Amino acid sequence: MQIQLRAFVPDDTPGVVALWQACGLTRPWNDPYKDIERKLAEDPELFMVAQVGRQIVGSAMAGYDGHRGWVYYLAVAPDMQKKGIGRALTQHAEALLLARGCPKVQLMIRQDNARVKDFYLAQGYEPAQVMVLGKRLIADD
16 A cells, blocks of 8 residues: 655545544534635645545644644544554654744644544653633634
8 A cells, every 4th residue: 555645735625524524523613624725825735635546545734833833634534544644644744843943743632532542642742731722713604
């Protein structure tokens, strides 16, 4: 199986949204199409996909604010998990952030997602003693 990691291109949108839906990453209050549009307006080179043949099998979005990096929307197709794709995407995102001088990377997972928590712990991520707060500025009706 040949896995290709590459930058997202707009033609990937339907496949990436379907991937996010299959992985349970979408929520009614977040329009995934708008999230993609917003990412393409800000550091689009930090949005990557994993591809096998012509199929999108993984994705990751990274961001860097000058203080720390973040990884979002890391997803691997359910039938392709446990094949190293998630690890490859994580390492690629970390390398892109490091190339920008990013000293630290963080990510958020849902509290009840023990499987994903174990995945990140195995890659050296540690729980941070922080509370994440949020405020919506634009509603994605």
